[in-house]
Amino acid sequence: MPIPVNRTPVRVRIAPSPTGDPHVGTAYIGLFNAAFARHHGGQFILRIEDTDQKRSTRQSEEAIYRSLRWIGLQWDEGPDVGGACGPYRQSERGAIYREHTQRLLDNRTAYRCFCTAERLDHMRAAQRAAKLTPRYDGFCRDLDPKEGARRAQAGEEHVVRLRMDQDGETFVPDALRGTVVYDNRQMDDQVLLKSDGLPTYHLANVVDDHLMAITHVIRAEEWLNSTPKHLALYAAFGWEAPVFVHMPLLRNADKSKISKRKNPTSLEFYQRAGILPEAMLNFLMLMGYSRKDDAGADLEKFPFDAFVSDLDLCRVSLGGPVFDLKKLDWLNGLYLRAMPPAELAERELAFLREDDRQASIAQLVQERVTSLGDYFDHAGTFYAGLCDAGLQARYFLIGCCSKKKNAVQLDRARSKLFFEDAIARLEAAPTWQPEPIEAALRAAIEAAGVLVGDGMMAIRVAISGRTASPPLYESITALGRSVSLVRLRAAAGLLGEERMLQDALAAAEAEVDATRRALQVAADAAQAKPVAPTSTLAEA
RNA sequence: GCCCCGUUAGUCUAGCGGUCAGGACACGGCCCUCUCAAGGCUGGGACAGGAGUUCAAUUCUCCUACGGGGCACCA
Numbered sequence: 001m002p003i004p005v006n007r008t009p010v011r012v013r014i015a016p017s018p019t020g021d022p023h024v025g026t027a028y029i030g031l032f033n034a035a036f037a038r039h040h041g042g043q044f045i046l047r048i049e050d051t052d053q054k055r056s057t058r059q060s061e062e063a064i065y066r067s068l069r070w071i072g073l074q075w076d077e078g079p080d081v082g083g084a085c086g087p088y089r090q091s092e093r094g095a096i097y098r099e100h101t102q103r104l105l106d107n108r109t110a111y112r113c114f115c116t117a118e119r120l121d122h123m124r125a126a127q128r129a130a131k132l133t134p135r136y137d138g139f140c141r142d143l144d145p146k147e148g149a150r151r152a153q154a155g156e157e158h159v160v161r162l163r164m165d166q167d168g169e170t171f172v173p174d175a176l177r178g179t180v181v182y183d184n185r186q187m188d189d190q191v192l193l194k195s196d197g198l199p200t201y202h203l204a205n206v207v208d209d210h211l212m213a214i215t216h217v218i219r220a221e222e223w224l225n226s227t228p229k230h231l232a233l234y235a236a237f238g239w240e241a242p243v244f245v246h247m248p249l250l251r252n253a254d255k256s257k258i259s260k261r262k263n264p265t266s267l268e269f270y271q272r273a274g275i276l277p278e279a280m281l282n283f284l285m286l287m288g289y290s291r292k293d294d295a296g297a298d299l300e301k302f303p304f305d306a307f308v309s310d311l312d313l314c315r316v317s318l319g320g321p322v323f324d325l326k327k328l329d330w331l332n333g334l335y336l337r338a339m340p341p342a343e344l345a346e347r348e349l350a351f352l353r354e355d356d357r358q359a360s361i362a363q364l365v366q367e368r369v370t371s372l373g374d375y376f377d378h379a380g381t382f383y384a385g386l387c388d389a390g391l392q393a394r395y396f397l398i399g400c401c402s403k404k405k406n407a408v409q410l411d412r413a414r415s416k417l418f419f420e421d422a423i424a425r426l427e428a429a430p431t432w433q434p435e436p437i438e439a440a441l442r443a444a445i446e447a448a449g450v451l452v453g454d455g456m457m458a459i460r461v462a463i464s465g466r467t468a469s470p471p472l473y474e475s476i477t478a479l480g481r482s483v484s485l486v487r488l489r490a491a492a493g494l495l496g497e498e499r500m501l502q503d504a505l506a507a508a509e510a511e512v513d514a515t516r517r518a519l520q521v522a523a524d525a526a527q528a529k530p531v532a533p534t535s536t537l538a539e540a
Numbered sequence: 541g542c543c544c545c546g547u548u549a550g551u552c553u554a555g556c557g558g559u560c561a562g563g564a565c566a567c568g569g570c571c572c573u574c575u576c577a578a579g580g581c582u583g584g585g586a587c588a589g590g591a592g593u594u595c596a597a598u599u600c601u602c603c604u605a606c607g608g609g610g611c612a613c614c615a
Contacts, residue, residue, distance in 0.1 A: 019615080120613090131542075133543070134542095134612090174545095177546095182544075183543075186542075186611080188611075194613040198613090200612090200613070200614085205615090221610095222609055223609095223610090224544065224610080225544055225545090248545090251607095253550090255607055255608065256607090257609070283552095286553080287552075288552090288553090290553050290563090290564095292554070292563085293563090296554080296562065297554090297562070298563040298564060300552095317552095318545075319607095320546075321551090322550095322552075323552095324550095324551050324566085327552065327565045331565090333578085
């Protein structure tokens with residue numbers, strides 16, 4: 001059963017919220033939306049959902065544009081490119097939401113609620129204690145609308161809630177799952193307009209999708225459970241609802257929803273790690289989807305255009321795909337190897353040239369460099385993603401490799417806590433500059449009660465993969481926030497693994513053994529043949 | 541706790557009543573080779589469990605288990 005197309009042109013959108021780093025999940029959903037639009041000759045819209053004033057930032061918004069452009073997704077309408085249905089930034093559509101809220105107030109499908117946060121907190125606590133689904137108890141539901149309007153007029157702080165049906169069932173048609181049935185008694189009277197006058201996601205999303213003539217809502221599965229609310233909103237406005245397609249969630253190796261704690265989620269990380277955008281996009285196409293060649297074998301490497309031309313969303317598989325970095329690396333290598341050497345060289349140079357950390361990296365490496373070529377030996381770590389810290393992992397056990405007599409050693413669990421604390425402090429740093437970074441690290445070290453040198457060494461190894469590196473704070477600054485945090489999280493993750501200590505020590509021993517063996521072989525060789533065989537070079 | 545979604549090897553997937561359960565990453569072996577990659581060949585490895593429907597279930601239905609998501613004045 002194909003995805004129904006009830007209206008044309010097909011119009012789809014992604015609506016990322018600009019809070020934090022541009023997310024790989026945004027690119028994933030964006031990819032399927034963009035491809036679906038292209039497949040049907042429709043439009044793909046980028047809308048910025050910045051109704052959360054506390055968390056939204058302009059830098060994050062800019063970063064989203066950069067990363068989506070990097071990966072090769074193009075939108076037909078958006079805040080930066082304009083379009084007929086603007087503005088495309090929800091913070092600029094306040095009047096539209098207020099007007100629409102009034103319509104719902106007028107037709108009684110919504111009501112004003114004057115309950116305080118404290119009352120709601122108590123209510124939910126009581127419901128939880130009674131093992132009930134926490135939901136609004138309807139205290140203001142039957143308030144006289146005139147009374148509500150009067151109190152609102154008087155400036156009393158309040159929100160607007162959607163009046164949901166209290167019994168019966170809601171049928172949610174999902175293009176991939178069939179009809180999902182919800183008991184209306186589970187549904188909450190969702191807040192539509194917050195007390196700051198801005199809409200919640202639910203309201204803004206429905207109003208904008210309608211006004212922007214969105215025909216298909218292709219979004220992540222985490223939204224499935226709120227679709228009944230959205231359907232109720234479409235009904236309240238008397239609008240036709242779009243077709244809903246809920247995509248599976250990208251997962252960590254442990255199958256939980258992909259998160260920065262357990263995976264690099266920032267697109268910027270992949271860009272800096274030297275992943276080609278086309279490989280990244282291709283890899284995302286493989287998540288929950290597959291194409292076959294004539295022999296019936298799965299295709300792995302194919303371009304966006306091919307993906308578009310035979311895209312059939314119904315074939316998306318619903319099991320949450322684990323984001324496997326190993327396979328991404330392999331695919332990336334496939335692309336790299338398929339290039340004409342001249343193109344690879346050009347891409348390589350462009351990769352370096354376009355990196356905005358260039359100057360600061362050069363400054364750090366400069367003091368150590370002996371030739372232009374030698375530069376790469378020192379700078380290499382800045383152009384990689386995860387560094388191979390495996391051999392040095394023993395340094396993550398804080399103090400265990402310390403040569404100092406008064407060293408304080410931390411066990412695995414405590415070392416992990418130290419890393420997590422350091423990460424939290426770095427994340428909270430006001431700016432990504434040497435001073436706040438140093439302050440954060442020193443604070444973490446002091447809290448852990450270990451020697452400064454030992455703590456810094458652990459961080460150094462996690463950051464650079466080596467025990468010798470340019471100055472740490474400057475290196476972290478130059479490396480950049482996204483990559484630095486990923487590497488530190490990787491170190492913390494390693495400490496969380498049972499076998500980490502054994503592996504690290506085994507690796508260390510292997511290292512020593514290998515050296516010893518090499519020396520032995522050399523010594524044996526010298527013994528066996530004290531006189532070097534004919535050395536033509538020497539004689540010549 | 542309640543509700544919803546899902547479940548083919550460690551991972552990504554094909555399969556839409558009868559297949560030797562196909563491909564890919566990863567892993568092992570062999571070949572190629574000055575090394576390392578790459579490449580070629582090759583090996584091990586999967587239908588979560590239980591009922592039912594059927595001549596026949598990986599495939600359809602139900603139950604259980606497990607995994608995930610949701611239950612905000614966050615999206």
